[in-house]
Amino acid sequence: xxxxxxxxxxxxxxxxxxxxxxxxxxxxxxxxxxxxxxxxxxxxxxxxxxxxxxxxxxxxxxxxxxxxxxxxxxxxxxxxxxxxxxxxxxxxxxxxxxxxxxxxxxxxxxxxxxxxxxxxxxxxxxxxxxxxxxxx
Amino acid sequence: xxxxxxxxxxxxxxxxxxxxxxxxxxxxxxxxxxxxxxxxxxxxxxxxxxxxxxxxxxxxxxxxxxxxxxxxxxxxxxxxxxxxxxxxxxxxxxxxxxxxxxxxxxxxxxxxxxxxxxxxxxxxxxxxxxxxxxxx
DNA sequence: TCTCGAAATAATAATCATTACGAATTAAAT
DNA sequence: ATTTAATTCGTAATGATTATTATTTCGAGA
Numbered sequence: 001x002x003x004x005x006x007x008x009x010x011x012x013x014x015x016x017x018x019x020x021x022x023x024x025x026x027x028x029x030x031x032x033x034x035x036x037x038x039x040x041x042x043x044x045x046x047x048x049x050x051x052x053x054x055x056x057x058x059x060x061x062x063x064x065x066x067x068x069x070x071x072x073x074x075x076x077x078x079x080x081x082x083x084x085x086x087x088x089x090x091x092x093x094x095x096x097x098x099x100x101x102x103x104x105x106x107x108x109x110x111x112x113x114x115x116x117x118x119x120x121x122x123x124x125x126x127x128x129x130x131x132x133x134x135x136x
Numbered sequence: 137x138x139x140x141x142x143x144x145x146x147x148x149x150x151x152x153x154x155x156x157x158x159x160x161x162x163x164x165x166x167x168x169x170x171x172x173x174x175x176x177x178x179x180x181x182x183x184x185x186x187x188x189x190x191x192x193x194x195x196x197x198x199x200x201x202x203x204x205x206x207x208x209x210x211x212x213x214x215x216x217x218x219x220x221x222x223x224x225x226x227x228x229x230x231x232x233x234x235x236x237x238x239x240x241x242x243x244x245x246x247x248x249x250x251x252x253x254x255x256x257x258x259x260x261x262x263x264x265x266x267x268x269x270x271x272x
Numbered sequence: 273t274c275t276c277g278a279a280a281t282a283a284t285a286a287t288c289a290t291t292a293c294g295a296a297t298t299a300a301a302t
Numbered sequence: 303a304t305t306t307a308a309t310t311c312g313t314a315a316t317g318a319t320t321a322t323t324a325t326t327t328c329g330a331g332a
Contacts, residue, residue, distance in 0.1 A: 016299050016308060037289080052311055057290065059309095073209050076319085077289070093255055102255065108244035108262055118269035119229055119238065126244055126262045133254035152279060152328050173318080188282055193319065195280095212290080213318070 001082055003029055006068050013066055023047055024059055025068075033100045034072060034079035072127070074099070091126045097135035104128065137218055139165055142204050149202055159183055160195055161204075169236045170208060170215035208263070210235070227262045233271035240264065 003025045007017055015021075027035070027043050037056050044051050060080050063069040070083040074094070081101070093102040108126050139161045143153055151157075163171070163179050173192050180187050196216050199205040206219040210230070217237070229238040244262050 014308095018299075018309065020310075048310095050311060052313080053290070054292080054312090055310055073212070076209070076212075076214075078212075093252065093257075096258060104248070104250050106244070106248050106250050108242070108247070109264075111244070111247050112240070112242050114240050114242050116229065116264075118272070120267040120272050121229075121264055122232060122266040124262070124264045126260070128245075128252075128257055128260045130258040131256040136254070136256050150279095154280065154328075156281075184281095186282055188284080189319070190283090190321080191281055 001029065001068070006063075009066060009068060015062065015066075020044065020048060020051060020055055021059055024056075024063070028069065028080070028082045032082070033098075034074060034081045034094065035099075036074075036077045036079050038077075040080075072125075091128075093128045093130065093132070095132035095135055096129050097131055100132055100134075102132065137165065137204070142199075145202060145204060151198065151202075156180065156184060156187060156191055157195055160192075160199070164205065164216070164218045168218070169234075170210060170217045170230065171235075172210075172213045172215050174213075176216075208261075227264075229264045229266065229268070231268035231271055232265050233267055236268055236270075238268065 003022060006025050006029075007022065010021070011017065023044050024040060027040060037053070037060060040060070041051065041053060041056050044056070060069065060071075060078075064071050064080065067083055069080045071078055071080050072094075073079070079099070089107060091104040091107060093104055095101070104126075109121075109124055139158060142161050142165075143158065146157070147153065159180050160176060163176060173189070173196060176196070177187065177189060177192050180192070196205065196207075196214075200207050200216065203219055205216045207214055207216050208228075208230075209215070215235070225243060227240040227243060229240055231237070240262075245257075245260055
């Protein structure tokens with residue numbers, strides 16, 4: 001996923017193209033890892049000193065809604081990363097030091113054989129935490 | 137796990153027995169589900185009008201440290217429940233409406249065969265979200 | 273039972289992430 | 303170029319959590 005593809009998808013959905021959005025997308029395209037809202041704010045303030053959290057969060061949630069980003073909660077903060085729909089649904093190993101991730105293709109929902117009759121499954125989360133080779 | 141057993145374990149670890157702790161433990165023993173800090177505060181204020189968040193959080197974290205409680209993050213709030221060490225390590229189905237949980241004995245770490253060589257696994261999270269039969 | 277020191281609590285303030293809102297600006301359709 | 307709704311800015315409010323300090327309480331030992 002590159003910036004232009006993402007902006008194209010936004011256009012289809014009726015969202016406007018703004019400099020701030022371009023910049024947000026650039027950051028995610030450049031870094032393949034979960035990033036906290038405040039990091040995004042800090043980055044963007046280099047180019048747009050006036051951006052507010054309102055802009056950051058509104059866009060992050062909107063981008064998550066249209067499946068360009070995916071979100072998770074790390075240490076009480078929401079983190080976002082580019083959704084890698086290239087290789088479909090998957091999970092992550094997340095480094096507790098640097099935040100970098102490694103994709104895990106295995107999905108536990110495929111192998112689960114618990115009796116969930118009567119339960120309406122909406123979602124699931126499977127994440128492995130630890131140290132990546134660089135931080136070990 | 138009952139209140140007395142828990143207090144016994146605290147004593148062994150050198151923690152004192154206080155009315156507030158007894159009350160906190162009672163709440164968890166009575167309700168077999170994840171509870172938010174503010175719910176605990178509300179409950180306890182019936183008996184101890186003056187309790188502060190400080191007391192709540194200090195005790196919840198302490199009880200989690202000694203493995204009496206276990207914690208998870210739901211919708212930006214930390215939730216706690218009595219650790220059910222009766223049937224060992226397991227995961228949960230969590231109802232997104234009422235918060236009640238159903239234990240899942242299946243653990244994905246047992247069946248995973250991804251190459252995690254060089255990665256130091258510290259922890260993992262597997263949770264299924266949805267509607268329980270009562271809320272369906 | 274009484275005393276004392278450590279641990280725990282109460283009351284309050286501070287911090288941090290997130291959300292909200294009115295006014296001003298801007299993209300893009302006509 | 304004009305219009306209009308979407309978007310942003312600037313700032314303030316909210317809500318969960320953490321920190322601080324003075325006071326109280328627990329419980330071990332005299």
